[in-house]
Amino acid sequence: MVLSETDNRVIAAIQGGLPLTSRPWAEIGERLGMSEDAVLARVRALQAGGYIKRMGIVVRHxxxxxxxxxxxxxxxxxxxxxxxxxxxxxxxxxxxxxxxxxxxxxxxxxxxxxxxxxxxxxxxxxxxxxxxxxxxxxxxxxxxxxxxxxxxxxxxx
Amino acid sequence: MDAIDREIINRLQGGFPLCERPYREVAGGLGLDEEALIRRIDRMLEDGRLSRFGPMYHAERLGGALSLCAMAVPEARFDEVVAQVNAFPEVAHNYARDHWLNMWFVLATETPERIGEVLKAIESATGLPVYDMPKQEEFYVGLRFEV
The missing domain is CATH 3.30.70.920 (Lrp/AsnC effector binding domain/regulation of amino acid metabolism (RAM) domain)
Structure with missing residues (x-):
């Protein structure tokens, strides 16, 4: 998988953290002018392709x-x-x-x-x-x- | 910290479902409602127990590079060198450790070539050699840090 311009925009939009709202992908989509489904599809592909190792929390030990x-x-x-x-x-x-x-x-x-x-x-x-x-x-x-x-x-x- | 916060931490280190209402799904498994889960994550980010909530990227696959670096810093110059090293935005973590190599930091750069450039710049800013120890192989570990 080669990263597209859209992938790069999604990567940048979520690197600071996921929105703490009921439908976080819809909110990201709103910021990027994309649909919720489209954002989710890109994030799933990024994870499947190993660009995202995992999604979740990082603790401060x-x-x-x-x-x-x-x-x-x-x-x-x-x-x-x-x-x-x-x-x-x-x-x-x-x-x-x-x-x-x-x-x-x-x-x-x-x-x-x-x-x-x-x-x-x-x-x-x-x-x-x-x-x-x-x-x-x-x-x-x-x-x-x-x-x-x-x-x-x-x-x- | 109560049992629910602990449970949230243990659960969310392992992953986050990629679906439309992920908080609702996770909350259901914890016997919470969606709003309560969101509130608790927010509070733990706020008070610093969590540093981030989001994606962990594979630096190398995104074209970037990481390296673990160490320096032997004379005690009298320690604070000065900390400031010189941390002034580089590519320095992601920096810890003192009890050893003759007493300063350990991680470089994270947008390109592999940039690692060498930053190393040279740190050496010339501090006048001290930097030991560069990039990862050659990563062994699988359970991802969770149980609390």
Whole structure:
């Protein structure tokens, strides 16, 4: 699917958020001079095409009491990184899991995010995970976040 | 936060139905009426428990690019460097972390080429090297953050 001008207008119209009204797509349609059905059809196509990963809410972990946020990084042998990444992703406490390149002085190639109400609990989750998945031999570091300086969504179009 | 707000958060992270009256449909599943659901979402956006309610776009598929970047910032210069880095509109998140690489931020740009340009500009503004660690593979995780 190649994005049309109409797709781009829909993408721009909803990126700030959906209208909190009974018929949100009708309202978007009104702004764009499109029918409700036409807007819905474009949004469905954008989602089916993977341009929209999902529709829904984004929480602010910190404001919900999840103040301990750890980035756990692992130095996994390249031939095991897919298996370990899949296994970490299946853990309930892991909210993101990515493979990234190593850098000079930075040997870690697998990054997982874990959120918890306090640091002790997060460290417990990590211990349990290491035990359960048999990851004792894989070097890791836990980077807790300190101050948050900026949080905004990316802008497109 | 009451049980209903929790339920709304858990439910709406997983997705939102694409139909004419989506709030009514979600509300029905929660035993609420449409207006009450809308009011509660509005309040949670208002008080900051929710940062957004809408689409999560696939940056790369829309032609954009993302990268996770880290810097080792001397403690004495920390606030100054935070201001220099955050001045770039392409910086989406920025956190301090307990590590020799003590500043971590995400770059989100409209084109892949722009990542390299912004990295260079940040390095020259701060006089510090930036470690650039773009995603090579994303592993599936359950999308929900349960509260």
């Amino acid at each position: 910190h404001e919900l009491g999840y103040t301990a946020n750890a980035m756990v990084v692992w130095d996994v042998p390249d031939d095991r990184v897919d298996a370990v990444g899949d296994a970490l992703g299946r853990q309930r406490c892991v909210t993101l899991c990515y493979r990234r390149p190593r850098r000079p002085g930075w040997p870690y190639n697998l990054f997982s995010m874990i959120h918890g109400k306090d640091r002790e609990r997060v460290l417990d989750y990590i211990d349990q995970m290491v035990e359960e998945l048999d990851l004792q031999g894989i070097p890791r570091e836990v980077l807790f976040s300190g101050r948050r300086f900026k949080q905004r969504g990316a802008r497109y179009r």
